[in-house]
Amino acid sequence: MNISDKIREIVLEIILENYQTTIEPKEILVNETNPEFEGDYTVVLFPFLKKLKKSPEILGKELGEIVSSKYADLFLAYHVIKGFLNLTIRDHFWIDFLKKRYNKKNFGQKERTGQKVMVEYSSPNTNKPLHLGHLRNNFLGWSIAAIYQANGYEVVKTCIANDRGIHICKSMLAWKLFADGATPESAGIKGDHFVGHYYVLFGEECKKQVNALMSEGMTEEEAEKNAPLMKEAQQMLVDWEAGKPEVIGLWKKMNSWVYAGFDETYKRIGSDFDKIYYESETYLLGKELVKEGLEKNVFFRKEDGSVWIDLTEDGLDQKIVQRKDGTSVYITQDIGLAVEKYKQYRADLSIYVVADEQNYHFKVLKLICQKLKIPSADGIFHLSYGLVELPSGRMKTREGTVVDADDLLDEMAMEAEKKTKEQGKTEGLSNEELASLYEMIGLGGTKFFLLRVDPKKKMIFNPEESIDLHGYTATFIQYAHARIKSILRKEKESGSGLNIETNTGDSLFPLEKAMILNLEKYPLVIEQACAEMNPSVIANYTFNLARTFNSFYDKHSVSKAETADKKQLRLQLCELTATVIKSSMQLLGINVPERM
RNA sequence: GGUCCGGUAGCUCAGUGAAUAGAGCAACUGCCUUCUAAGCAGUAGGUCAUUGGUUUGAAUCCAAUCCGGAUCACCA
Secondary structure, eight states, X not given: OOHHHHHHHHHHHHHHHHHOOOOOGGGOEEEEOOTTSSOSEEEEOGGGHHHHXXXXXXXXXXXXXXXXXXXXXXXXXXXXXXXXXXXXXXXXXXXXXXXXXXXXXXXXXXXXXXXXXXXEOOOOBTTSOOBHHHHHHHHHHHHHHHHHHHTTOEEEXXXXXXOOSHHHHHHHHHHHHHSTTOOHHHHTOOHHHHHHHHHHHHHHHHHHHHHHHHHTTXXXXXXXXXXXXXXXXXXXXXXXHHTOHHHHHHHHHHHHHHHHHHHHHHHHHTOOOSEEEEHHHHTTTHHHHHHHXXXXXXXXXXXXXXXXXXXXXXXXXXXXXXXXXXXXXXXXXXXXXXXHHHHHHOOSEEEEEEEGGGHHHHHXXXXXXXXXXXXXXXXXXXXXXXXXXXTTBXXXXXXXXXXXXXXXXXXXXXXXHHHHHHHTOOXXXXXXXXXXXXXXXXXXXXXXXXXXXXXTSXXXXXXXXXXXXXXXXXXXXXXXXXXXXXXXXXXXXXXXXXXXXXXXXXXXXXXXXXXXXXXXXXHHHXXXXXXXXXXXXXXXXXXHHHHHHHHHHHHOOSTTOSSHHHHHHHHHHHHHHHHHHHHHXXXXXXXXXXXX
């Protein structure tokens, strides 16, 4: 049990025994004591003053007396200031804590809950390469999965490949018309970029035709419908659905190029999936449900034959679920897929990591599933995140303002290489080790940059300034880890090192205590990140831990500690700090080096 | 127009009922003969969009207003 929970429990017990009053645990606020006051943890007395009919000063004094006498082995002192009871915990509590945990590599991980959670993330279009926005999605999804795992859940990671539809036909058509048989190999371009080029080309050529038609007097809407290229793309979609071999062949070929490109990037960024669904295989899944919904009178048919659901009573609009020609729309596919996922995995919770543009869609999706009484309906959760924008606004493919994922990662790795060489501390590392170090720093920096912000907030990325390697960054934390490892390595080489039998003293310097206090709350941080579905909680915590460590490092020497006891204590401190840094960064998908 | 999200230091962000609102970047001052200076210590920088309310206590909750964004498609 965490110390803050323990204090809460003690206060509850004392109030019950001495005042014969029950108080809800959540009414007792136990905070870390503000640095300007003496103490470690603070009990806020205001919430239950009325119930106990006491003034804050008197209640504080009474509680303080009882706590410090009854639990004299835990608390050294108490101070009442206004309505706050500040408690000082005895140093030996922190020292014991450290002694017990310092070599536990799984510190902070929770027992299995027996619950299963599905995380759907990434879900790319197979007609354009990944950009910065996709990176935020991938990093978030992966991290949420890791956080759930650390909290004892069984996790299934999935992805739905948006591999069909009019947008795919656009790049296919452009390739057919303009590529003259070129392939990624012949062009020497990564497959996803190669196909993306033709998607952009389609847009440009189509725009020309639209402009021409508009100058002949058509409205923009008419022109867009009547542009020959657009008509041809639509025909291609019809042919695709009809299974026309020539179209299917081209579709398979171009998708395989894209997948080859994606695989490379996914491997690089560490995104992985237990199950990939393909829209081309799932887009018909909702059809049965439409029939079922009509029978249950959840849906209704309009005169033209299209099928709808009326959500006006729920404060939403009417929503179409099947077109008059019988083809299904996006939401219907998603309902079908939700059912399919449940059949296969029976997850208790199904998290969709999708940008906040689709908030309405997921609200409607969950509502329809609930009305259809689909078993997984209540477990549907949309983890909505804000878009990554440029200082000038949204990234736009057409205007060429998209920050490409591969390019960004390359730049970051190069930046890391440059900086590492400037520092000149990596003598003796092989070329492979160096390459992997640059990648670790570059990729880690990118991940941290995107994960340190609350997911639901949109964020601004300025390409003019490359992602920093100082301050609140992965590099800072990686550096702290490398420093610790360096200490431990040298101690081991000198033969002194850790010795569990040795004393670790009985008093702490403020920075030693601050470190242990930080480490002690790590399990709570893992829980909080999960409850809030927010990896930035971890980013914040780990940065703080590393920062405190750097202060400690600057003030106290490990190898030249004042006494043998102090040296042991600090070695244990280093050991556990390294463990927590490593494991918390892994929850963000970031690796930490032994040297840098 | 309806719904939802956001507005905190020059910039990027923490803090969502508790003590005198915090970090990083940028600026300025110090600190490498010392376990890694990708670091540490410090200075400066705030009408928490505005107004009113609830409360012992409000950046945090409520209401209204202003500003920015998303969405309300037979696109996905």
